Amino acid sequence: MLEDIAVDIKNALGEETIEVAPENILNALGRLKQDHKFERLTSVTGVDRYPAEPRFEVVYHLQSVANKRRLRLKARVSGANPEIESAVPVYRSADWYERETFDLFGIRFRNHPDLRRIMLPEDWEGYPLRKDYPVTGTRY
Protein backbone atom coordinates (compact mmCIF):
# COMPACT_ATOMS: atom_id res chain seq x y z
CA MET A 1 0.00 0.00 0.00
CA LEU A 2 1.10 3.52 -0.84
CA GLU A 3 4.64 2.39 -1.70
CA ASP A 4 5.12 5.30 -4.08
CA ILE A 5 4.49 8.06 -1.55
CA ALA A 6 5.49 6.37 1.71
CA VAL A 7 8.53 7.77 3.48
CA ASP A 8 8.68 4.85 5.87
CA ILE A 9 6.75 1.59 6.29
CA LYS A 10 7.01 -0.21 9.60
CA ASN A 11 5.50 -3.37 10.96
CA ALA A 12 6.05 -3.71 14.70
CA LEU A 13 4.11 -5.62 17.39
CA GLY A 14 1.65 -6.74 14.74
CA GLU A 15 0.69 -3.21 13.76
CA GLU A 16 1.31 -1.49 10.46
CA THR A 17 2.55 2.08 10.32
CA ILE A 18 2.95 4.12 7.15
CA GLU A 19 4.59 7.49 7.20
CA VAL A 20 4.04 9.99 4.41
CA ALA A 21 5.12 13.57 3.77
CA PRO A 22 2.55 16.09 5.08
CA GLU A 23 1.78 17.40 1.60
CA ASN A 24 0.69 13.90 0.54
CA ILE A 25 -1.67 13.28 3.44
CA LEU A 26 -4.94 13.94 1.61
CA ASN A 27 -3.80 11.84 -1.31
CA ALA A 28 -2.87 8.98 1.03
CA LEU A 29 -6.13 9.10 3.01
CA GLY A 30 -8.21 9.31 -0.15
CA ARG A 31 -6.49 6.32 -1.70
CA LEU A 32 -6.77 4.26 1.48
CA LYS A 33 -10.49 4.97 1.62
CA GLN A 34 -11.17 4.37 -2.08
CA ASP A 35 -8.79 1.55 -3.01
CA HIS A 36 -8.18 -0.28 0.25
CA LYS A 37 -11.62 -0.06 1.89
CA PHE A 38 -10.62 1.76 5.04
CA GLU A 39 -14.11 3.12 5.69
CA ARG A 40 -13.41 4.42 9.15
CA LEU A 41 -11.04 7.00 10.51
CA THR A 42 -10.88 5.98 14.15
CA SER A 43 -8.93 8.91 15.51
CA VAL A 44 -6.56 11.74 14.72
CA THR A 45 -4.05 12.86 17.28
CA GLY A 46 -0.60 14.31 17.75
CA VAL A 47 2.69 13.39 19.38
CA ASP A 48 5.17 16.08 20.41
CA ARG A 49 8.79 15.02 19.86
CA TYR A 50 10.24 18.19 21.38
CA PRO A 51 13.08 19.17 21.01
CA ALA A 52 13.56 17.05 17.88
CA GLU A 53 12.69 18.51 14.50
CA PRO A 54 10.26 18.07 12.73
CA ARG A 55 8.64 18.40 16.08
CA PHE A 56 5.07 17.04 15.72
CA GLU A 57 3.74 13.76 14.47
CA VAL A 58 0.14 13.80 13.30
CA VAL A 59 -1.18 10.27 13.75
CA TYR A 60 -4.24 8.84 11.97
CA HIS A 61 -5.74 5.49 12.93
CA LEU A 62 -7.78 3.82 10.24
CA GLN A 63 -9.96 0.75 10.31
CA SER A 64 -11.37 -1.38 7.55
CA VAL A 65 -14.59 -2.96 8.76
CA ALA A 66 -14.87 -5.06 5.60
CA ASN A 67 -11.34 -6.49 5.80
CA LYS A 68 -11.02 -6.44 9.60
CA ARG A 69 -7.81 -4.54 9.40
CA ARG A 70 -6.23 -1.57 11.12
CA LEU A 71 -3.58 0.86 9.97
CA ARG A 72 -1.67 3.79 11.38
CA LEU A 73 -0.80 6.70 9.12
CA LYS A 74 1.65 9.37 10.14
CA ALA A 75 2.99 12.68 8.94
CA ARG A 76 5.59 14.91 10.57
CA VAL A 77 5.18 18.67 10.71
CA SER A 78 7.67 21.27 11.88
CA GLY A 79 7.51 23.06 15.22
CA ALA A 80 7.90 26.49 13.65
CA ASN A 81 4.92 26.09 11.37
CA PRO A 82 2.78 23.14 12.49
CA GLU A 83 0.29 22.98 9.66
CA ILE A 84 -1.25 20.17 7.65
CA GLU A 85 -4.15 19.70 5.29
CA SER A 86 -7.44 18.80 7.00
CA ALA A 87 -8.82 15.29 6.49
CA VAL A 88 -12.45 16.39 6.71
CA PRO A 89 -13.08 16.30 2.93
CA VAL A 90 -12.25 12.57 3.00
CA TYR A 91 -13.50 11.53 6.45
CA ARG A 92 -16.04 13.71 8.23
CA SER A 93 -15.15 12.08 11.57
CA ALA A 94 -11.83 13.95 11.44
CA ASP A 95 -13.72 17.14 12.33
CA TRP A 96 -13.68 16.96 16.13
CA TYR A 97 -10.43 15.01 16.32
CA GLU A 98 -8.63 17.73 14.40
CA ARG A 99 -10.20 20.38 16.59
CA GLU A 100 -8.96 18.47 19.61
CA THR A 101 -5.46 18.19 18.17
CA PHE A 102 -5.50 21.89 17.37
CA ASP A 103 -6.73 22.67 20.87
CA LEU A 104 -4.15 20.64 22.75
CA PHE A 105 -1.12 20.73 20.41
CA GLY A 106 -1.61 23.87 18.37
CA ILE A 107 -1.36 22.02 15.07
CA ARG A 108 -3.38 23.89 12.46
CA PHE A 109 -5.44 22.02 9.87
CA ARG A 110 -5.82 23.87 6.58
CA ASN A 111 -9.34 24.05 5.11
CA HIS A 112 -10.95 22.68 8.24
CA PRO A 113 -14.60 23.86 8.27
CA ASP A 114 -14.61 25.14 11.86
CA LEU A 115 -11.16 25.13 13.48
CA ARG A 116 -11.50 26.42 17.04
CA ARG A 117 -10.85 25.08 20.52
CA ILE A 118 -13.11 22.22 21.60
CA MET A 119 -12.04 21.22 25.14
CA LEU A 120 -10.53 24.38 26.57
CA PRO A 121 -12.08 27.85 26.83
CA GLU A 122 -11.70 30.10 23.78
CA ASP A 123 -9.28 32.43 25.58
CA TRP A 124 -6.91 29.76 26.90
CA GLU A 125 -3.22 30.48 26.42
CA GLY A 126 -0.86 27.78 25.22
CA TYR A 127 -1.32 24.19 24.16
CA PRO A 128 -1.32 21.80 27.14
CA LEU A 129 -0.17 18.58 25.51
CA ARG A 130 3.05 20.12 24.23
CA LYS A 131 6.08 18.82 26.06
CA ASP A 132 7.21 22.33 27.06
CA TYR A 133 3.90 22.96 28.80
CA PRO A 134 4.24 22.14 32.51
CA VAL A 135 1.98 19.66 34.31
CA THR A 136 1.64 21.86 37.39
CA GLY A 137 1.98 25.59 38.00
CA THR A 138 -0.13 28.68 37.72
CA ARG A 139 1.25 30.24 34.54
CA TYR A 140 2.40 28.91 31.22
Place this chain on the structure above:
Amino acid sequence: MAIDTGIHSELDVQRDHELHEKEQTGTRTMVLNMGPQHPSTHGVLRLLLELDGETILKAAPDIGYLHTGIEKEFEDKTYQQGVTLTDRIDYLAPLSNNLVYCLAAEKLLQLEIPEHAQWTRVMLTEFTRLNSHLVWLGTHAIDIGAMSVFLYCFREREEILRIFEMFSGQRMMTSYFRIGGLSLPHPRGWNKRVKDFVDIFSSRVDEYEELLTNNRIWTGRTKGIGYISIEDMLDLGVTGPMLRAAGLKVDARKDSPYSSYEKFDFDVPTRTENDVFARYQVRLLEMRESLKIIRQAMEGMPSGSHQADAPGIILPDREKMKTQMESLIYHFKIVTEGFRVPEGEVYQAVESPRGEVGCYMVSDGTQKPYRVHWRGPSFGNLQCTSRLIEGTLIADVIAAIGSMDFVLGDTDR
Protein backbone atom coordinates in the same frame (compact mmCIF):
# COMPACT_ATOMS: atom_id res chain seq x y z
CA MET B 1 -36.10 35.83 19.62
CA ALA B 2 -32.43 35.10 19.36
CA ILE B 3 -30.50 34.62 22.56
CA ASP B 4 -26.94 35.85 22.82
CA THR B 5 -25.07 32.66 23.67
CA GLY B 6 -21.68 34.27 23.99
CA ILE B 7 -19.80 31.85 21.75
CA HIS B 8 -18.94 32.75 18.24
CA SER B 9 -19.35 29.57 16.34
CA GLU B 10 -20.11 29.13 12.72
CA LEU B 11 -23.66 28.51 13.79
CA ASP B 12 -23.89 31.95 15.36
CA VAL B 13 -22.57 33.68 12.30
CA GLN B 14 -24.92 31.81 10.06
CA ARG B 15 -27.77 32.45 12.44
CA ASP B 16 -27.19 36.18 12.38
CA HIS B 17 -27.11 36.07 8.63
CA GLU B 18 -30.34 34.10 8.41
CA LEU B 19 -31.99 36.28 11.01
CA HIS B 20 -31.22 39.30 8.96
CA GLU B 21 -32.64 37.63 5.91
CA LYS B 22 -35.77 36.52 7.67
CA GLU B 23 -36.40 39.93 9.14
CA GLN B 24 -36.88 41.09 5.62
CA THR B 25 -39.44 38.40 4.89
CA GLY B 26 -41.12 38.46 8.29
CA THR B 27 -40.25 34.91 9.56
CA ARG B 28 -37.87 34.28 12.42
CA THR B 29 -36.14 31.31 13.99
CA MET B 30 -35.28 30.85 17.65
CA VAL B 31 -32.06 29.60 19.17
CA LEU B 32 -32.64 27.49 22.24
CA ASN B 33 -29.84 26.73 24.65
CA MET B 34 -30.09 23.27 26.21
CA GLY B 35 -27.68 22.38 28.98
CA PRO B 36 -25.00 22.14 30.25
CA GLN B 37 -27.08 21.62 33.40
CA HIS B 38 -30.03 19.95 31.75
CA PRO B 39 -30.85 16.65 33.53
CA SER B 40 -31.39 14.78 30.28
CA THR B 41 -27.95 15.56 28.93
CA HIS B 42 -26.43 13.03 31.35
CA GLY B 43 -23.71 15.27 32.60
CA VAL B 44 -22.67 18.50 31.04
CA LEU B 45 -23.45 18.42 27.35
CA ARG B 46 -24.59 21.72 25.93
CA LEU B 47 -26.71 21.81 22.80
CA LEU B 48 -27.55 24.88 20.78
CA LEU B 49 -30.74 24.26 18.89
CA GLU B 50 -32.06 26.51 16.19
CA LEU B 51 -35.79 26.10 15.92
CA ASP B 52 -38.41 26.96 13.40
CA GLY B 53 -41.55 26.39 15.41
CA GLU B 54 -40.97 22.93 16.84
CA THR B 55 -38.67 21.71 14.09
CA ILE B 56 -34.94 21.73 14.64
CA LEU B 57 -33.13 23.41 11.79
CA LYS B 58 -29.63 23.20 13.23
CA ALA B 59 -28.03 21.65 16.25
CA ALA B 60 -24.55 22.35 17.54
CA PRO B 61 -23.18 20.37 20.48
CA ASP B 62 -20.73 22.19 22.72
CA ILE B 63 -18.46 19.97 24.83
CA GLY B 64 -15.44 20.40 27.07
CA TYR B 65 -17.07 21.22 30.39
CA LEU B 66 -15.59 18.12 31.98
CA HIS B 67 -12.09 18.37 30.51
CA THR B 68 -9.58 17.40 33.18
CA GLY B 69 -6.39 16.95 31.19
CA ILE B 70 -6.18 13.22 31.79
CA GLU B 71 -3.98 12.65 28.73
CA LYS B 72 -1.42 15.09 30.10
CA GLU B 73 -1.63 13.44 33.50
CA PHE B 74 -0.72 10.05 32.01
CA GLU B 75 2.63 11.46 30.95
CA ASP B 76 3.42 12.35 34.54
CA LYS B 77 2.53 8.99 36.09
CA THR B 78 4.30 5.66 35.92
CA TYR B 79 2.62 2.98 33.84
CA GLN B 80 1.07 1.23 36.82
CA GLN B 81 -0.17 4.50 38.37
CA GLY B 82 -1.91 5.34 35.10
CA VAL B 83 -4.45 2.57 35.66
CA THR B 84 -6.23 4.66 38.29
CA LEU B 85 -6.79 7.46 35.77
CA THR B 86 -8.55 5.18 33.33
CA ASP B 87 -11.39 4.48 35.80
CA ARG B 88 -12.23 8.12 35.88
CA ILE B 89 -12.48 8.63 32.13
CA ASP B 90 -15.64 6.62 31.58
CA TYR B 91 -16.98 6.26 35.09
CA LEU B 92 -19.77 3.90 34.07
CA ALA B 93 -17.42 1.38 32.46
CA PRO B 94 -14.25 1.51 34.56
CA LEU B 95 -13.18 -2.07 33.93
CA SER B 96 -13.35 -1.78 30.13
CA ASN B 97 -11.02 1.18 30.45
CA ASN B 98 -8.67 -0.64 32.83
CA LEU B 99 -8.58 -3.47 30.32
CA VAL B 100 -7.70 -1.44 27.25
CA TYR B 101 -4.94 0.42 29.08
CA CYS B 102 -3.44 -2.75 30.53
CA LEU B 103 -3.62 -4.58 27.20
CA ALA B 104 -1.81 -1.73 25.46
CA ALA B 105 0.98 -1.68 28.03
CA GLU B 106 1.22 -5.47 28.03
CA LYS B 107 1.53 -5.45 24.26
CA LEU B 108 4.49 -3.11 24.53
CA LEU B 109 6.01 -5.24 27.28
CA GLN B 110 5.08 -8.43 25.40
CA LEU B 111 3.77 -9.94 28.61
CA GLU B 112 1.93 -13.23 28.64
CA ILE B 113 -1.06 -13.09 31.00
CA PRO B 114 -2.18 -16.32 32.73
CA GLU B 115 -5.51 -17.71 31.57
CA HIS B 116 -7.01 -17.38 35.00
CA ALA B 117 -6.48 -13.63 34.92
CA GLN B 118 -7.69 -13.35 31.32
CA TRP B 119 -10.95 -15.13 32.08
CA THR B 120 -11.52 -13.04 35.18
CA ARG B 121 -11.00 -9.95 33.05
CA VAL B 122 -13.59 -11.16 30.57
CA MET B 123 -16.08 -11.95 33.31
CA LEU B 124 -15.77 -8.60 35.06
CA THR B 125 -15.74 -6.62 31.81
CA GLU B 126 -19.06 -8.22 30.94
CA PHE B 127 -20.36 -7.27 34.38
CA THR B 128 -19.32 -3.74 33.51
CA ARG B 129 -21.37 -3.94 30.34
CA LEU B 130 -24.40 -5.00 32.36
CA ASN B 131 -23.78 -2.22 34.83
CA SER B 132 -23.49 0.42 32.14
CA HIS B 133 -26.49 -0.81 30.16
CA LEU B 134 -28.60 -0.85 33.33
CA VAL B 135 -27.76 2.75 34.11
CA TRP B 136 -28.49 3.65 30.51
CA LEU B 137 -31.83 1.86 30.50
CA GLY B 138 -32.94 3.37 33.79
CA THR B 139 -32.02 6.94 32.92
CA HIS B 140 -33.21 6.70 29.35
CA ALA B 141 -36.59 5.45 30.54
CA ILE B 142 -36.82 8.32 33.03
CA ASP B 143 -36.01 10.77 30.24
CA ILE B 144 -38.91 9.44 28.23
CA GLY B 145 -41.25 9.31 31.22
CA ALA B 146 -41.18 5.76 32.60
CA MET B 147 -40.21 6.30 36.21
CA SER B 148 -40.29 2.82 37.71
CA VAL B 149 -37.82 1.17 35.30
CA PHE B 150 -35.08 3.18 36.94
CA LEU B 151 -35.77 1.59 40.34
CA TYR B 152 -35.75 -1.91 38.88
CA CYS B 153 -32.47 -1.31 37.03
CA PHE B 154 -30.70 0.12 40.03
CA ARG B 155 -31.74 -2.84 42.16
CA GLU B 156 -29.63 -5.13 39.94
CA ARG B 157 -26.90 -2.57 39.49
CA GLU B 158 -26.46 -2.46 43.24
CA GLU B 159 -25.73 -6.18 43.28
CA ILE B 160 -23.18 -5.77 40.46
CA LEU B 161 -21.43 -3.01 42.38
CA ARG B 162 -21.31 -5.28 45.42
CA ILE B 163 -19.64 -7.94 43.30
CA PHE B 164 -17.08 -5.34 42.17
CA GLU B 165 -16.53 -4.40 45.78
CA MET B 166 -16.02 -8.02 46.68
CA PHE B 167 -13.31 -8.44 44.03
CA SER B 168 -11.51 -5.13 44.23
CA GLY B 169 -12.62 -3.39 47.42
CA GLN B 170 -14.17 -0.59 45.38
CA ARG B 171 -17.64 -0.13 43.98
CA MET B 172 -16.99 2.18 41.04
CA MET B 173 -13.33 3.15 40.61
CA THR B 174 -12.14 -0.41 40.80
CA SER B 175 -8.65 -0.30 39.22
CA TYR B 176 -8.82 -4.07 39.52
CA PHE B 177 -6.90 -4.92 36.36
CA ARG B 178 -3.23 -4.08 36.59
CA ILE B 179 -0.46 -4.35 34.06
CA GLY B 180 0.50 -8.01 34.34
CA GLY B 181 -2.79 -9.38 35.66
CA LEU B 182 -5.13 -8.54 38.50
CA SER B 183 -4.49 -6.50 41.63
CA LEU B 184 -5.80 -9.16 44.02
CA PRO B 185 -6.57 -12.88 43.89
CA HIS B 186 -10.20 -13.94 43.82
CA PRO B 187 -12.10 -13.35 47.04
CA ARG B 188 -13.50 -16.27 48.99
CA GLY B 189 -17.07 -17.12 48.05
CA TRP B 190 -17.08 -15.21 44.73
CA ASN B 191 -18.47 -18.24 42.97
CA LYS B 192 -21.69 -18.34 44.90
CA ARG B 193 -22.19 -14.60 44.67
CA VAL B 194 -21.80 -14.58 40.91
CA LYS B 195 -23.92 -17.70 40.50
CA ASP B 196 -26.78 -16.22 42.52
CA PHE B 197 -26.70 -13.18 40.31
CA VAL B 198 -26.52 -15.11 37.04
CA ASP B 199 -29.39 -17.36 38.05
CA ILE B 200 -31.74 -14.52 38.71
CA PHE B 201 -30.70 -11.88 36.18
CA SER B 202 -32.28 -13.42 33.10
CA SER B 203 -35.74 -13.16 34.67
CA ARG B 204 -34.94 -9.58 35.64
CA VAL B 205 -34.31 -8.68 32.00
CA ASP B 206 -37.71 -10.20 31.25
CA GLU B 207 -39.13 -7.82 33.82
CA TYR B 208 -37.65 -4.78 32.09
CA GLU B 209 -39.03 -6.01 28.80
CA GLU B 210 -42.45 -6.47 30.35
CA LEU B 211 -42.37 -2.88 31.49
CA LEU B 212 -41.26 -1.42 28.18
CA THR B 213 -41.23 -3.54 25.05
CA ASN B 214 -44.99 -3.63 24.50
CA ASN B 215 -45.69 -0.42 26.36
CA ARG B 216 -47.56 1.81 23.93
CA ILE B 217 -46.13 5.03 25.25
CA TRP B 218 -42.60 3.62 25.03
CA THR B 219 -42.99 2.33 21.47
CA GLY B 220 -44.72 5.54 20.45
CA ARG B 221 -41.85 7.61 21.70
CA THR B 222 -39.05 5.39 20.37
CA LYS B 223 -40.12 3.67 17.14
CA GLY B 224 -39.06 5.50 14.02
CA ILE B 225 -37.26 8.17 16.04
CA GLY B 226 -33.59 9.05 15.70
CA TYR B 227 -32.81 7.58 12.30
CA ILE B 228 -29.35 8.11 10.79
CA SER B 229 -27.98 6.26 7.79
CA ILE B 230 -25.18 3.67 8.07
CA GLU B 231 -22.97 5.63 5.68
CA ASP B 232 -23.28 8.73 7.84
CA MET B 233 -22.48 6.77 10.97
CA LEU B 234 -19.37 5.14 9.52
CA ASP B 235 -18.18 8.42 8.10
CA LEU B 236 -18.81 10.29 11.36
CA GLY B 237 -17.02 7.71 13.51
CA VAL B 238 -19.95 6.12 15.34
CA THR B 239 -19.32 2.74 16.97
CA GLY B 240 -21.03 0.28 19.27
CA PRO B 241 -24.72 -0.52 19.77
CA MET B 242 -25.76 2.35 17.47
CA LEU B 243 -24.02 0.72 14.50
CA ARG B 244 -25.34 -2.69 15.43
CA ALA B 245 -28.90 -1.36 15.63
CA ALA B 246 -28.47 -0.41 11.98
CA GLY B 247 -27.55 -3.96 11.02
CA LEU B 248 -23.77 -3.70 10.88
CA LYS B 249 -22.10 -6.50 12.82
CA VAL B 250 -19.09 -4.61 14.16
CA ASP B 251 -17.73 -5.71 17.50
CA ALA B 252 -14.08 -5.66 18.55
CA ARG B 253 -14.66 -8.75 20.67
CA LYS B 254 -15.31 -10.74 17.47
CA ASP B 255 -13.30 -8.78 14.90
CA SER B 256 -10.01 -8.68 16.78
CA PRO B 257 -10.43 -10.83 19.90
CA TYR B 258 -8.44 -9.88 22.97
CA SER B 259 -8.08 -11.37 26.44
CA SER B 260 -9.24 -14.80 25.14
CA TYR B 261 -12.69 -13.66 23.98
CA GLU B 262 -12.29 -16.12 21.11
CA LYS B 263 -12.85 -18.97 23.58
CA PHE B 264 -16.34 -17.82 24.51
CA ASP B 265 -19.52 -18.65 22.69
CA PHE B 266 -21.73 -15.61 22.19
CA ASP B 267 -23.59 -13.73 19.50
CA VAL B 268 -23.40 -10.12 18.43
CA PRO B 269 -27.05 -9.03 18.33
CA THR B 270 -28.11 -6.73 15.51
CA ARG B 271 -31.28 -5.01 14.38
CA THR B 272 -32.02 -3.27 11.13
CA GLU B 273 -34.65 -0.68 12.04
CA ASN B 274 -31.99 1.83 13.06
CA ASP B 275 -34.12 3.85 15.48
CA VAL B 276 -34.24 4.45 19.22
CA PHE B 277 -36.30 1.32 19.76
CA ALA B 278 -33.80 -0.84 17.84
CA ARG B 279 -30.96 0.52 19.98
CA TYR B 280 -32.97 -0.37 23.07
CA GLN B 281 -33.50 -3.89 21.75
CA VAL B 282 -29.83 -4.33 20.86
CA ARG B 283 -28.76 -3.31 24.36
CA LEU B 284 -31.23 -5.65 26.02
CA LEU B 285 -30.05 -8.52 23.82
CA GLU B 286 -26.44 -7.62 24.64
CA MET B 287 -27.28 -7.95 28.32
CA ARG B 288 -28.49 -11.49 27.68
CA GLU B 289 -25.33 -12.28 25.69
CA SER B 290 -23.14 -10.85 28.45
CA LEU B 291 -24.91 -13.08 30.89
CA LYS B 292 -24.01 -16.08 28.71
CA ILE B 293 -20.35 -15.04 28.76
CA ILE B 294 -20.36 -14.54 32.51
CA ARG B 295 -21.87 -17.97 33.03
CA GLN B 296 -19.24 -19.60 30.81
CA ALA B 297 -16.43 -17.75 32.55
CA MET B 298 -17.74 -18.67 35.98
CA GLU B 299 -18.20 -22.33 35.17
CA GLY B 300 -14.99 -22.82 33.25
CA MET B 301 -12.71 -20.53 35.26
CA PRO B 302 -9.18 -21.98 34.82
CA SER B 303 -7.06 -22.25 37.91
CA GLY B 304 -3.69 -20.60 38.12
CA SER B 305 -1.99 -17.42 39.15
CA HIS B 306 -3.73 -14.07 39.00
CA GLN B 307 -0.55 -12.36 37.86
CA ALA B 308 2.03 -12.97 35.17
CA ASP B 309 5.40 -14.40 36.06
CA ALA B 310 7.37 -11.25 35.39
CA PRO B 311 9.82 -10.23 38.10
CA GLY B 312 10.63 -6.56 37.85
CA ILE B 313 7.10 -5.70 36.73
CA ILE B 314 4.90 -7.52 39.22
CA LEU B 315 5.37 -6.72 42.90
CA PRO B 316 6.90 -9.80 44.58
CA ASP B 317 5.19 -11.81 47.24
CA ARG B 318 5.37 -10.31 50.74
CA GLU B 319 6.92 -13.51 52.09
CA LYS B 320 9.57 -13.67 49.35
CA MET B 321 10.31 -9.98 49.73
CA LYS B 322 11.27 -10.54 53.35
CA THR B 323 13.41 -13.61 52.75
CA GLN B 324 15.05 -13.19 49.34
CA MET B 325 17.51 -10.48 48.43
CA GLU B 326 16.46 -10.34 44.76
CA SER B 327 12.78 -9.91 45.54
CA LEU B 328 13.62 -7.13 47.95
CA ILE B 329 15.53 -5.30 45.21
CA TYR B 330 12.66 -5.71 42.73
CA HIS B 331 10.20 -4.51 45.34
CA PHE B 332 12.28 -1.42 46.05
CA LYS B 333 12.75 -0.64 42.36
CA ILE B 334 9.10 -1.05 41.42
CA VAL B 335 7.84 1.02 44.34
CA THR B 336 10.33 3.85 43.97
CA GLU B 337 10.58 4.25 40.21
CA GLY B 338 8.29 1.82 38.42
CA PHE B 339 9.39 -0.35 35.53
CA ARG B 340 10.77 0.48 32.12
CA VAL B 341 8.71 -0.26 29.02
CA PRO B 342 10.49 -0.88 25.69
CA GLU B 343 10.30 1.83 23.05
CA GLY B 344 7.44 1.56 20.62
CA GLU B 345 3.83 2.44 19.93
CA VAL B 346 0.61 0.45 19.99
CA TYR B 347 -3.08 0.98 19.43
CA GLN B 348 -5.39 -1.30 21.35
CA ALA B 349 -9.16 -1.39 20.84
CA VAL B 350 -11.68 -2.88 23.22
CA GLU B 351 -15.46 -3.08 22.88
CA SER B 352 -16.77 -1.00 25.76
CA PRO B 353 -20.53 -0.80 26.45
CA ARG B 354 -20.63 2.36 24.36
CA GLY B 355 -18.50 1.29 21.43
CA GLU B 356 -14.86 1.15 20.57
CA VAL B 357 -12.55 2.47 23.24
CA GLY B 358 -9.02 2.80 21.91
CA CYS B 359 -5.75 3.44 23.66
CA TYR B 360 -2.82 4.71 21.61
CA MET B 361 0.29 4.43 23.72
CA VAL B 362 3.74 5.68 22.81
CA SER B 363 6.71 4.63 24.89
CA ASP B 364 10.19 6.14 24.79
CA GLY B 365 11.75 3.44 26.94
CA THR B 366 11.32 5.16 30.31
CA GLN B 367 9.07 4.43 33.29
CA LYS B 368 6.35 6.84 32.18
CA PRO B 369 4.32 6.77 28.96
CA TYR B 370 5.54 9.33 26.44
CA ARG B 371 2.04 9.86 25.13
CA VAL B 372 -1.35 8.25 25.71
CA HIS B 373 -4.25 9.14 23.45
CA TRP B 374 -7.66 8.00 24.51
CA ARG B 375 -10.17 7.34 21.79
CA GLY B 376 -13.36 7.50 23.81
CA PRO B 377 -16.45 5.98 22.19
CA SER B 378 -18.66 8.82 23.45
CA PHE B 379 -16.53 11.43 21.70
CA GLY B 380 -16.87 9.61 18.39
CA ASN B 381 -20.59 8.96 18.82
CA LEU B 382 -21.43 12.53 19.83
CA GLN B 383 -20.11 13.80 16.52
CA CYS B 384 -23.25 12.57 14.82
CA THR B 385 -25.58 14.61 17.09
CA SER B 386 -26.30 17.29 14.50
CA ARG B 387 -26.97 14.74 11.81
CA LEU B 388 -29.17 12.75 14.17
CA ILE B 389 -31.55 15.45 15.34
CA GLU B 390 -31.61 18.05 12.59
CA GLY B 391 -35.00 18.08 10.94
CA THR B 392 -36.77 16.29 13.79
CA LEU B 393 -39.12 17.70 16.40
CA ILE B 394 -37.88 19.16 19.65
CA ALA B 395 -39.85 16.58 21.67
CA ASP B 396 -37.74 13.80 20.11
CA VAL B 397 -34.38 15.34 20.94
CA ILE B 398 -34.23 13.75 24.39
CA ALA B 399 -35.12 10.30 23.07
CA ALA B 400 -32.63 10.57 20.22
CA ILE B 401 -29.62 11.79 22.18
CA GLY B 402 -30.43 9.44 25.05
CA SER B 403 -30.20 6.51 22.66
CA MET B 404 -26.56 7.38 21.94
CA ASP B 405 -25.61 6.51 25.53
CA PHE B 406 -22.73 8.89 26.04
CA VAL B 407 -20.73 9.67 29.15
CA LEU B 408 -19.33 13.17 29.24
CA GLY B 409 -16.26 12.17 31.24
CA ASP B 410 -15.36 9.95 28.33
CA THR B 411 -16.01 12.70 25.81
CA ASP B 412 -14.03 15.47 27.46
CA ARG B 413 -11.36 13.43 29.27
